[in-house]
Amino acid sequence: MCNINAYAEAIKVFKEKDPAEMAGNAGAVYDKENKKIFLKYLHANIEVDFPSGEIISDAKWELVKNDKVLILQYLTGTTGAMPRNTWIAFIQLPGGPHHHQPFVLEAINPLAEEFGNKIEEFRKIAPLFGATEIKMGDYGVSIPVFAKLPMAVCLRQGDDEFPPSANILFDAGAPLHLTTAALWVLGVELSRKLRGVNGQQYS
Structure with missing residues (x-):
């Protein structure tokens, strides 16, 4: 990337x-x-x-x-703008629709596959990244990626009819700090780190 x-x-x-x-x-x-x-x-x-x-x-x-x-x-x-405390999906970012599908494939779907039916495991890992629980999905958290750029992750468990799902959301003010291309990379890296791809030690 x-x-x-x-x-x-x-x-x-x-x-x-x-x-x-x-x-x-x-x-x-x-x-x-x-x-x-x-x-x-x-x-x-x-x-x-x-x-x-x-x-x-x-x-x-x-x-x-x-x-x-x-x-x-x-x-x-960064422009120094404070978080707006409103969540938006990647597709809502400037130019987001053009890169939404790759974002889903590389950032969101892997989270659903890893934690969709293992929410308790995610509940233990997320606080290590500064996460605080929010009301979203079956389990959601807000993560202060940077001081003025929080992101949210939510999970929904699967059932007999629907597979597990996940989503990664951005503070509405995110474009005031990073370009959409950079936010794409940021979302993918957040997903990778939560899944332990880069050698995390969760002890």
Whole structure:
């Protein structure tokens, strides 16, 4: 999903920005003396060096290149707008209909297959990403992916007539922080991490 050019471009844009302004807009903290930005990403503590863009994390899962690009894109792209506390589906994002089916196939369906009939297992894993329960489906959570960009995941158990289903939703203000292409990657990475694809340690 991510290529070397995307990462290089993210670093280039990051270097050209004012670190204090980026931190302020992102809901992060800038340490001027050590030239580092501190923020949360999926409940993990993230440290970003300025201007190199080098990222250190205490996450229990591997911080892959997609994550690094997303963190840099969030820092450089956020407008500072607060969450709107209204959920929208990927298809409702700008240009969302053009990429909705791949999003369903790569992010949503795998969650349904993994947790649709194992909601109790999901209930134990979700809080490790900072999730709080919300009334949605048979079980739903809100996850503060970034300080100003929450996402929601909901599950519905299957029965004799219908298979289990899931959904990943975005705060309505998400386009004020990341492009639709970046939000697509973000949703896929959230799905992967909840499913343990990147080597999470849930102990």
